[in-house]
Amino acid sequence: MNIEKQILDYREPFNAPYMIREIAKNVHLPFVVYAQDFTVATVSFAIVFSALLILFGMNQLVVIVSLAIPYGLVQLFNRVEPDGKRADIFLKDYFLYLLTFVFRNKSLYHEQLHSFQQEKVIYHRCSVEQLSIKKEGEAKMNTLDVDQLKQEIKDSVVPELIHEFESLKAREEGFYELFETDDEVILMKKTLFRQFADGVIPMSEIPKLKEQYQSLIKQSIRKRITRLL
Incomplete structure (x- = not known):
């Protein structure tokens, strides 16, 4: 059925x-x-x-x-x-x-x-180069920080001043101390930290910055030495 x-x-x-x-x-x-x-x-x-x-x-x-x-x-x-x-x-x-x-x-x-608390997000304008992600080694090769630039300028300026004022028979350490305490050097560091994010400078800017600040720093230290004489 x-x-x-x-x-x-x-x-x-x-x-x-x-x-x-x-x-x-x-x-x-x-x-x-x-x-x-x-x-x-x-x-x-x-x-x-x-x-x-x-x-x-x-x-x-x-x-x-x-x-x-x-x-x-x-x-x-x-x-x-x-x-x-x-x-x-x-x-x-x-x-x-x-x-x-x-x-x-x-x-x-x-x-x-x-x-939850909503936080205001502020976006800052930046270039494509700053947004690009680079490997650590590649980034170091293509950039210098402010302290490295300062060291290169010091290695160039101080020996020239030592040779220029060789007749004074002053200690070399004194010239390096004058460099570290110079107003132009301090102003340079502050300016570059404001101009470049995290104080990282592209290699393309290094020659121009060296030419700009070497003459200013050398002239400032030369004036200080002259006043001390």
């Missing part, structure tokens, strides 16, 4: 909206009214009609508007389903989201609410 299996779909009755068939005991309606439509229409009519009646008094336009707005709201609730939800449920969830996450600065992390 073969028994055919019959598949029954109960989704429609279970998903059916609530309906009103009687308003009060023994007061039956000749037709079925959806509970949502009845609630939206009744509440909105009461609010709109009361407000218009207080503001403009009783007239034909007030009655028409009081009936039109509830009808429009009922159609809106039936036809518009943002995110697959009823309009009232969507609005409730949206306001709950605003109160919980936006105004209170909360975030959901591992199913728990955590407070």
